[in-house]
Amino acid sequence: MSETVIRARNVGKKYRIRAAGQRHQGFRHLLEDIVTTPWRRFRKNSPSTAVPELKEGEKTDFWALRDVSFEIARGEVVGFLGRNGAGKSTLLKILSRITEPTEGRIEIAGRVASLLEVGTGFHPELTGRENVYLNGTILGMSRREISAKFDEIVAFAETEKFLDTPVKFYSSGMYVRLAFAIAAHLEPQILIVDEVLAVGDAAFQKKCLGKMRDVSEREGRTVLFVSHNMTAIAALCTRGVYLKNGKVRLIATPREAIGAYLNDGLGDQYERVWDDVNTAPGTKDVRLRSVRVVSEGKTTGDVPIDKEMSIEVEFWNFTPDLHLSVSIHLLDQFAAPIMSGANFPTSALGVDPWRERSYPVGLFRARCTFPQNFLNNVNYRINVAILRNFSSVEFIAEDVVSFSVYDTGTTSKEFTGNWIGVVRPRLKWETEQMAETDSERLTPLSLTR
Numbered sequence: 001m002s003e004t005v006i007r008a009r010n011v012g013k014k015y016r017i018r019a020a021g022q023r024h025q026g027f028r029h030l031l032e033d034i035v036t037t038p039w040r041r042f043r044k045n046s047p048s049t050a051v052p053e054l055k056e057g058e059k060t061d062f063w064a065l066r067d068v069s070f071e072i073a074r075g076e077v078v079g080f081l082g083r084n085g086a087g088k089s090t091l092l093k094i095l096s097r098i099t100e101p102t103e104g105r106i107e108i109a110g111r112v113a114s115l116l117e118v119g120t121g122f123h124p125e126l127t128g129r130e131n132v133y134l135n136g137t138i139l140g141m142s143r144r145e146i147s148a149k150f151d152e153i154v155a156f157a158e159t160e161k162f163l164d165t166p167v168k169f170y171s172s173g174m175y176v177r178l179a180f181a182i183a184a185h186l187e188p189q190i191l192i193v194d195e196v197l198a199v200g201d202a203a204f205q206k207k208c209l210g211k212m213r214d215v216s217e218r219e220g221r222t223v224l225f226v227s228h229n230m231t232a233i234a235a236l237c238t239r240g241v242y243l244k245n246g247k248v249r250l251i252a253t254p255r256e257a258i259g260a261y262l263n264d265g266l267g268d269q270y271e272r273v274w275d276d277v278n279t280a281p282g283t284k285d286v287r288l289r290s291v292r293v294v295s296e297g298k299t300t301g302d303v304p305i306d307k308e309m310s311i312e313v314e315f316w317n318f319t320p321d322l323h324l325s326v327s328i329h330l331l332d333q334f335a336a337p338i339m340s341g342a343n344f345p346t347s348a349l350g351v352d353p354w355r356e357r358s359y360p361v362g363l364f365r366a367r368c369t370f371p372q373n374f375l376n377n378v379n380y381r382i383n384v385a386i387l388r389n390f391s392s393v394e395f396i397a398e399d400v401v402s403f404s405v406y407d408t409g410t411t412s413k414e415f416t417g418n419w420i421g422v423v424r425p426r427l428k429w430e431t432e433q434m435a436e437t438d439s440e441r442l443t444p445l446s447l448t449r
Helices: 027-045 088-095 128-138 143-157 172-185 195-199 202-217 230-236 254-263
Strands: 004-018 059-073 077-081 103-108 112-115 190-193 222-226 239-244 247-252 271-273 286-295 302-304 309-317 324-332 337-342 362-370 379-388 392-406
Touching: 004 088, 004 222, 059 088, 059 103, 059 222, 059 247, 077 088, 077 202, 077 230, 077 254, 088 103, 088 222, 112 172, 128 143, 128 172, 143 172, 172 190, 172 202, 190 202, 202 222, 202 230, 222 230, 230 254, 239 254, 247 254, 254 379, 271 392, 286 302, 286 379, 286 392, 309 324, 309 379, 309 392, 324 362
Parallel strands: 077 222, 077 239, 112 190, 190 222, 302 392
Antiparallel strands: 004 059, 004 103, 239 247, 271 286, 286 309, 309 362, 324 337, 324 379, 379 392
């Protein structure tokens, strides 16, 4: 059994929020009140800036985290997901011992290095060289240990030219490069990285992700990672923790956690109907009436992989003689675009009869059909766009419907593993023998050298 290095039990963090206009009391604030009271009274009585009277001592409690429990084993890479304000950063600050929990208990076995904000742990007046030693000392490293890693840290951070420059002159990207290099190379048992990597450029982000993978896989260290980059979490992490409103909603594989996070709020919205034309997506000329997913003659959010599936789009046209077309955008569970399709290109399967016609006033339905054995068994989302004259976009309605494709077992005899990718088309394959050979005369190339 893997060794547990982090154990959280019913962790909660409460903050006290004061009503607008209230402040912490102190001698300095008392003097400020004496000086500013006449002006505040004038503003309160002014008709244009009237401020409602606040009840004295009015306060409220806000739980940033509540009843959070989990265990993390040595060598795991765990991604924390959630919207802004879900409690991710608060949790990492507790794990980094920057703040204490209001309730519950956290047990950590090993030295922790944290990278939570740009410039965390840096002294602005010290040079990059001096901050490397300062951070290493804070992490509990000896000067000899820091010196042994120094050249590797500087090379990774790519800050050789500015090594003896005070870090207060560094850009945010330089800050992050040096801070991450220190945190990753000074051998902490647990590395905690917040969204701060987003400050760096794409090449450095890729470099950091590779380093975190090496830290985990080759060196057996634990990594806690917060990011809004779902692709990075899916590629790097072994587990995902989805936080919502300060509580753990799901702990699962990265794919399952990401799917729950991205689809939360969408629900099983495989059909959307707007009965009130005034609130329907669109413009004064064209508005949506409904969008639905149809398979086997019924509206559904669960589509068999070996059956056809259609997206039906109903829309109103209020202006005569418009040349309109409908386009759908297929996205994966990470909201990354997979493909788009419209009803105006010619196709081997036929041409939409409305392709060359102008639309009169009325209600219309466009249907796009996907063949069987085309999509993979993952979650999908649909955007709908209405175009005018085949080119200009009238409007786009995002995340209109979502659905899942499931494997019915018809292909289980062909391949028992998970098919990679977001599409899974059955392509034409042909294999032919090029020549006859004598197996006894064949010699592996490696043995002839």
